Amino acid sequence: MNCLxxxxxxxxxxxxxxxxxxDENVGVDVIAPDLxxxxxxxxxxxxxxxxxxxxxxxxxxxxxLRHLSVPVYGTRFTLAAVKGRLAEAGxxxxxxxxxxxxxxxxxxxxxxxxxxFIAVTHSIPDACALALRTPQGILVHSGDFKLDEHPVAGxxxxxxxxxxxxxxxxxxxxxxxxxxxxPGHTLSESAVGPALADVMHDATGRVxxxxxxxxxxxxQQVVNAAAASGRRLALLGRGMVETFEIAxxxxxxxxxxxxPVQADEARRLPRRELxxxxxxxxxxxxxxxxxxxxxxxPDLRVEPGDTVxxxxxRIPGNELSVGRLLDDLxxxxxxxxxxxxxxxxxxxxxxxxAHEGEQRRLLALVRPEHFLPVHGQYRHLARxxxxxxxxxxxxxxxxxxxxxxxxxxxDAGARVLPERAPTGRVYAVRDELGAGDVPHxxxxxxxxLAEAGxxxxxxxxxxxxxxxxxGPDLFGMGVTGLPGSEAEIRGEVLRALEAxxxxxxxxxxxxxxxxxxxxxxxxxxxxxxxxxxxPVVLEL
Ligand SMILES: [Zn+2]
Ligand SMILES: [Zn+2]
Numbered sequence: 001m002n003c004l005x006x007x008x009x010x011x012x013x014x015x016x017x018x019x020x021x022x023d024e025n026v027g028v029d030v031i032a033p034d035l036x037x038x039x040x041x042x043x044x045x046x047x048x049x050x051x052x053x054x055x056x057x058x059x060x061x062x063x064x065l066r067h068l069s070v071p072v073y074g075t076r077f078t079l080a081a082v083k084g085r086l087a088e089a090g091x092x093x094x095x096x097x098x099x100x101x102x103x104x105x106x107x108x109x110x111x112x113x114x115x116x117f118i119a120v121t122h123s124i125p126d127a128c129a130l131a132l133r134t135p136q137g138i139l140v141h142s143g144d145f146k147l148d149e150h151p152v153a154g155x156x157x158x159x160x161x162x163x164x165x166x167x168x169x170x171x172x173x174x175x176x177x178x179x180x181x182x183p184g185h186t187l188s189e190s191a192v193g194p195a196l197a198d199v200m201h202d203a204t205g206r207v208x209x210x211x212x213x214x215x216x217x218x219x220q221q222v223v224n225a226a227a228a229s230g231r232r233l234a235l236l237g238r239g240m241v242e243t244f245e246i247a248x249x250x251x252x253x254x255x256x257x258x259x260p261v262q263a264d265e266a267r268r269l270p271r272r273e274l275x276x277x278x279x280x281x282x283x284x285x286x287x288x289x290x291x292x293x294x295x296x297x298p299d300l301r302v303e304p305g306d307t308v309x310x311x312x313x314r315i316p317g318n319e320l321s322v323g324r325l326l327d328d329l330x331x332x333x334x335x336x337x338x339x340x341x342x343x344x345x346x347x348x349x350x351x352x353x354a355h356e357g358e359q360r361r362l363l364a365l366v367r368p369e370h371f372l373p374v375h376g377q378y379r380h381l382a383r384x385x386x387x388x389x390x391x392x393x394x395x396x397x398x399x400x401x402x403x404x405x406x407x408x409x410x411d412a413g414a415r416v417l418p419e420r421a422p423t424g425r426v427y428a429v430r431d432e433l434g435a436g437d438v439p440h441x442x443x444x445x446x447x448x449l450a451e452a453g454x455x456x457x458x459x460x461x462x463x464x465x466x467x468x469x470x471g472p473d474l475f476g477m478g479v480t481g482l483p484g485s486e487a488e489i490r491g492e493v494l495r496a497l498e499a500x501x502x503x504x505x506x507x508x509x510x511x512x513x514x515x516x517x518x519x520x521x522x523x524x525x526x527x528x529x530x531x532x533x534x535p536v537v538l539e540l
Contacts, residue, residue, distance in 0.1 A: 046107025051143030053081030123352025283321030304333030453478025
């Protein structure tokens with residue numbers, strides 16, 4: 001849920017607006033940040049600047065742009081990723097393409113904030129860092145970055161420009177902390193190609209490669225390795241097919257002379273002549289790879305002798321679903337390779353996020369007066385602060401902020417303000433992205449139901465006398481103790497109702513509350529659980 005607001009001279013620039021994917025099953029597809037702070041100041045918002053096209057940086061744009069119309073600046077591939085999301089949400093937006101090196105104002109020409117886009121390497125094409133010029137000096141935002149000196153395509157991180165900014169004087173550096181606890185340097189993306197080529201060359205059956213569709217340079221290397229080993233390529237998964245087409249259409253993906261084959265044609269190819277590129281590296285149950293693993297894919301099967309490469313990192317929180325996926329594939333007799341199954345030797349994945357050595361190199365080039373670690377868990381931010389201190393940033397000029405905290409820079413220095421901006425989560429279902437949010441209470445209820453189940457208590461009372469005519473009848477779903485204890489619970493409810501005053505007995509809401517608390521009390525005492533209780537009181 002990356003989303004940063006920079007405010008100066010009555011103008012706000014928004015940097016990124018991303019979503020989070022839930023790690024629990026509560027019928028929610030995406031989680032967006034609470035954007036109320038921005039929406040309360042909508043007149044001030046001058047522009048959105050996007051660092052790159054990953055979902056955790058652009059996925060929540062529909063939530064912002066359905067309330068507010070501002071220019072959105074991003075590089076070509078970033079905007080291509082955004083267009084699909086906005087179209088799904090039925091939104092039109094003022095998208096403005098920029099190239100690295102260009103500077104754009106947050107609002108009208110001459111606005112107090114302007115952003116310069118600076119090329120960086122990452123696991124998606126066209127990623128950028130930003131240099132934000134403000135009345136309080138230059139802020140550099142690294143975006144998600146690594147310092148890959150041998151990128152597969154596109155420019156390397158523009159170190160010369162970052163160094164020049166450092167010489168000019170940088171007031172604040174905000175930098176990607178994801179891999180702050182990993183020493184040294186990330187592998188170059190180009191190191192993955194030879195490993196993929198080896199796997200495809202040596203394998204005697206089909207080779208399935210799963211990766212993130214947005215990692216176009218990885219896709220390119222799979223394409224190249226497949227071609228070099230005489231394999232045709234098939235694409236599985238909607239995201240993979242769409243991204244492949246977009247990347248090819250924009251010239252980010254160059255293919256040998258052939259095109260991907262359709263899945264039904266792929267099935268007829270000799271096993272040694274097929275490479276399948278698919279999504280589903282995190283064990284998402286509806287993904288093509290998960291369906292293959294369960295033997296439920298309509299066109300293709302994984303069989304003994306086939307190889308499955310997970311060319312990806314296991315995102316923390318997904319261990320269980322990835323484990324299930326690997327078990328299913330193993331059961332089918334596939335050879336498993338990849339980061340998640342720790343092969344010897346060849347790297348089948350390279351991270352898109354800088355390790356300590358690269359983070360320190362950036363700090364040394366930019367030499368910021370103040371430092372604000374972003375992007376990562378709290379422990380990664382804390383570790384990144386230690387790296388900044390080691391690179392000469394004063395400890396009291398490193399600001400370790402949590403969501404909603406506000407850092408103020410003025411002529412006197414920098415400080416964290418006591419008041420916080422509201423933060424929180426907005427839950428949504430993908431099909432209804434931008435239209436139908438799932439309210440907080442609904443998500444809370446679903447969690448409660450999963451934990452302890454539901455008990456419905458139906459009671460009929462006489463409208464004229466207030467006497468109980470029937471019930472309470474008790475129905476349980478997912479609760480322990482029912483059926484079997486109806487009489488006992490009924491007794492407890494009746495005693496609670498008898499204890500009510502005559503006035504309270506005449507009030508339907510009071511009666512419902514008394515029924516609810518009596519039933520809950522019984523469950524808590526006898527089962528130690530607190531199921532949801534739904535009292536239904538009918539007046540006859
Ligand atoms: Zn990213
Ligand atoms: Zn990110």
